[in-house]
Amino acid sequence: MYPGILLIDDDDDDQFIFLTALENVAPDSHCDISNNALEAFQYLHARVETPDIIFLDLNMPLMNGFEFLLILKSDPRLISVPVIIFSTSDNPEDQARAKDLGAVQFITKTADIELLKKDLRHIFSRKLVSESLIH
Amino acid sequence: MTESIDDLLKKIESLEERLADSEQLIDAIRAGEVDAFAVNGSNHPEIYTLQSGDYAYRVLIEEIGEGAVNISEDGLIVYTNSSFTELIGIPYEKVIGRFISDFIHEDSKEKFANLFNESLHGQSKGEIILAAGENIIPVYISLTSLQPKLATVGIIVTDQTRIKLHERTILQYQRELELKNIELAQNNSELSSFTYIASHDLQEPLRKIQTFCNLINAGSNEELPATTRDYFQRILKASTRMQNLISSLLNYSRMNSRGMDFEMTDLNCVLDEATNNIRELLEESQAVITHDPLPVIPCVPMQINQLFTNLIINSIKYKAAGTAPLIQISARPAEQAEINSQEAVSDERRYWKIIFSDNGIGFEPQYADRIFELFQRLHSRFEYEGTGIGLAICKKIVQNHKGFIYADGKPGLGATFAIYLPTTR
Numbered sequence: 001m002y003p004g005i006l007l008i009d010d011d012d013d014d015q016f017i018f019l020t021a022l023e024n025v026a027p028d029s030h031c032d033i034s035n036n037a038l039e040a041f042q043y044l045h046a047r048v049e050t051p052d053i054i055f056l057d058l059n060m061p062l063m064n065g066f067e068f069l070l071i072l073k074s075d076p077r078l079i080s081v082p083v084i085i086f087s088t089s090d091n092p093e094d095q096a097r098a099k100d101l102g103a104v105q106f107i108t109k110t111a112d113i114e115l116l117k118k119d120l121r122h123i124f125s126r127k128l129v130s131e132s133l134i135h
Numbered sequence: 136m137t138e139s140i141d142d143l144l145k146k147i148e149s150l151e152e153r154l155a156d157s158e159q160l161i162d163a164i165r166a167g168e169v170d171a172f173a174v175n176g177s178n179h180p181e182i183y184t185l186q187s188g189d190y191a192y193r194v195l196i197e198e199i200g201e202g203a204v205n206i207s208e209d210g211l212i213v214y215t216n217s218s219f220t221e222l223i224g225i226p227y228e229k230v231i232g233r234f235i236s237d238f239i240h241e242d243s244k245e246k247f248a249n250l251f252n253e254s255l256h257g258q259s260k261g262e263i264i265l266a267a268g269e270n271i272i273p274v275y276i277s278l279t280s281l282q283p284k285l286a287t288v289g290i291i292v293t294d295q296t297r298i299k300l301h302e303r304t305i306l307q308y309q310r311e312l313e314l315k316n317i318e319l320a321q322n323n324s325e326l327s328s329f330t331y332i333a334s335h336d337l338q339e340p341l342r343k344i345q346t347f348c349n350l351i352n353a354g355s356n357e358e359l360p361a362t363t364r365d366y367f368q369r370i371l372k373a374s375t376r377m378q379n380l381i382s383s384l385l386n387y388s389r390m391n392s393r394g395m396d397f398e399m400t401d402l403n404c405v406l407d408e409a410t411n412n413i414r415e416l417l418e419e420s421q422a423v424i425t426h427d428p429l430p431v432i433p434c435v436p437m438q439i440n441q442l443f444t445n446l447i448i449n450s451i452k453y454k455a456a457g458t459a460p461l462i463q464i465s466a467r468p469a470e471q472a473e474i475n476s477q478e479a480v481s482d483e484r485r486y487w488k489i490i491f492s493d494n495g496i497g498f499e500p501q502y503a504d505r506i507f508e509l510f511q512r513l514h515s516r517f518e519y520e521g522t523g524i525g526l527a528i529c530k531k532i533v534q535n536h537k538g539f540i541y542a543d544g545k546p547g548l549g550a551t552f553a554i555y556l557p558t559t560r
Contacts, residue, residue, distance in 0.1 A: 013343045020350070088339060111345030111378070114353075 003124065004049070005031040008040045008068065009057040009086065014109060018055065018086065021113055025120040037063035041071070050081050053123075056103070058087040058094065069101040084123065202274075202292030205281075210234045210251070213287060222274075222294055223267035235290075240264035240271060247276075254278035254288050262295065273299045323391075330388035334381050341381065344374045383524035387509070390438065390531045397560055400436045402429035402489075406464070409443040420451045426464035430487045433560045438532045445525045446552055450493035452519055453550070461494045469555055485558045486538065492551040497544040506542055 003026065009015055015033055022031055032051070034040035037060055044050065054072075058065035065085060072078050084105045085098045095106045107119050196203050202219030206212050212233055220227050223238055230238075239247050243263035253259035258279050265272040273295040281287050348371040351359075359367075406429060410417060417424070424447065447462060454460040469486040498506065498513055505511045507530040510523040526542075529552075533540040537557050544550035 011339075013346075017346055088335075088342070109342065111342045112349060113346060114349075 003029050003052040005029055005053055005055065006034065006040065006043065006051040007031055007055045007086070008034045008037060008060075008065075009055070010036050010060045011057070014057070014086075017113060017116070021116045021120055025117050026124055029124075036060050037065070037068035040068065044072075044078060050078060052081075054081055054083045055086045055107075056083050058085060058089055058098070066097060066101060069098065069103060073102045202290075202294075204235065204290040204292060205285075205287045206235050206290065207287055208255070210236055219292055222272060222292065223265060224270050225267050238265050238267050240266035250276065250278055251288065254280050255282075256280070265292075272296060327388050327391050330384065334385035334388060337381050338378065338385075341374050341378050345371060345378065348374070380522050380524070383522040383528075387524050387528050387531065390441075390528055390535065395435045395438070395535060397433045397435060399431055400434050400439065401431045402434075402439065402466075405429075405436055405439050406443055409440045409447065412440075413444060413448065416448065416451060420454065420460055422447075422451050422454075422460040422462060424462045424464065427466045429464070429466050429489065430558070432487060432556055432558060434536055434556065438535060442529050442532045442554070445529050446491045449525055450491070450495055450550070452521065453493075453495045453498075455494060455496050455547070455549075458494060463490075463492050465490045465492075468558070474555070484537075486555040487558055489554045489556065490551060491554070492549060494549045497546050497548045497550050498542075499546060500544060503542045503544070507540065 005022070007015060007018055009018070019031060022029060032043065034043050040054075056065045056068060065087065069083060072081070072083065079102075082104045083102065084107060085095075085103050086107050086109065087094070088109045089095075090108045098106055105119075105123065107116065110116070197216050199216070200218060202222050203214075203216040204212060204219050205214035212230055212235055215227065215230050217227070220230055223230070225238075236244060236247070240263070243265075246261060247263050250259045250261050250263070258277070260275070260277045262273065262275050265274055275293040275295050277291045277293075279289045279291075281289055348367050351367050352364075352371070403426075406426060410424060416422075450462045451460050466487060466489045469488040473488075474484075474486055502513055506513060507526050509527040511527075512519075512521055512523040514521075530540055533554055533556070538555045540555070541553045542550060543553070
């Protein structure tokens with residue numbers, strides 16, 4: 001089974017960068033993209049299957065990542081989907097808040113795609129996905 | 136010895152009698168029981184009247200700059216001095232025989248009645264408003280019952296017009312100042328949120344430029360002509376520099392004095408943490424740091440950490456060629472004299488003086504103030520990398536703590552930074 005990924009990010013450059021890194025790290029994975037949090041809920045409610053993992057941007061129009069996370073974690077069907085924050089923020093307060101809301105990891109977007117690849121390799125090798133599913 | 140002891144004793148007795156008589160007279164004069172008295176002269180008695188003393192009191196009451204009014208117990212004016220009639224602008228003959236209440240403003244009538252009743256048991260004082268024709272005069276009055284000697288109440292009236300005018304002016308200034316303060320606070324908060332948002336959002340496109348330059352460099356590098364590769368290197372370098380500038384600026388804007396959590400902090404621990412954070416840099420540059428025992432003061436530890444870090448990094452950056460940086464940190468309570476010479480101080484607050492001095496390249500003393508200004512640099516980028524924000528952050532942190540920082544230096548002889556931090560909040 002290859003991980004089914006949902007990326008929620010309103011920035012098409014960041015989508016491109018993420019897909020480029022993912023292609024390199026896990027070429028067999030499948031990644032769908034939502035351009036914002038509302039679109040993501042439509043996507044999630046339209047399907048029976050839930051994604052294995054969600055990568056979530058924080059700073060988005062209409063509904064930000066924190067608000068999305070709060071609603072997601074109150075939905076019994078979606079509560080167990082691990083969420084990894086993928087944001088430009090390096091603010092410790094944001095990181096603490098994301099963790100409180102149930103995010104399993106926090107990746108800060110940098111200019112170095114190698115760092116992103118490293119994070120992704122780490123995530124998939126640790127089987128963070130399946131581990132979190134058990135909880 | 137021509138006089139016997141008996142003679143002398145008689146003489147003393149007679150002198151004591153005369154003294155007792157005189158004292159009795161003086162007491163009587165003081166009590167106002169005597170208008171005149173006779174003294175035995177050498178040939179005939181001499182008469183002295185006390186008119187001259189009485190006259191002095193009258194002149195005093197008449198000429199004194201305060202209004203004086205004497206009213207009967209039913210409020211009829213039986214006497215006023217000229218200061219009072221001048222104050223209300225009505226001639227003496229039109230004041231005498233009128234009721235005092237004719238000259239008291241409607242709003243003050245009740246208050247005056249209370250003061251008057253109170254004064255019948257002794258004294259009372261208070262502010263009222265007089266009204267005479269067009270004149271509205273704020274006054275301070277002091278009422279004294281002259282009973283039992285006279286069935287009247289004496290009133291001293293002090294004009295408050297100028298004082299009230301000053302009070303109003305001061306109140307107006309105060310209001311204007313408050314409005315200005317609110318405006319200033321709004322501007323400040325707008326400015327800092329602007330800086331934060333601008334800095335944060337500015338980083339985004341920059342990060343993209345860097346990311347794609349990195350991708351080009353890592354990927355199809357070989358296929359590209361050398362000049363193109365060089366251009367991309369330059370783009371990358373310039374955008375990295377801009378990134379540094381923006382993140383420093385972001386850091387600067389975060390150093391505002393709002394929401395600072397002061398706690399009593401051992402600065403020795405803060406210094407240890409600061410040097411720990413830049414241990415690699417210290418090892419690399421072989422820098423040596425010595426320090427006096429540092430005090431415990433109320434501060435925001437994170438900010439003081441940043442202050443110490445920036446000063447140390449500054450000393451290492453501007454080290455003298457071929458010499459290991461030596462940074463000496465001394466600390467002592469500041470002398471009151473050196474504090475008073477600082478412009479910003481107005482209160483009795485005590486300060487610690489912490490001095491960072493180094494053996495680096497120093498600087499021209501004329502730039503001692505400029506180096507703390509945002510984006511002010513004394514060297515070109517080719518000589519020393521830098522954003523021109525590090526020392527500006529230092530100054531902001533010290534200001535947040537209601538302290539001051541001064542730089543001193545000479546070219547080739549190192550730089551000294553003196554920090555004054557309050558011992559109490």
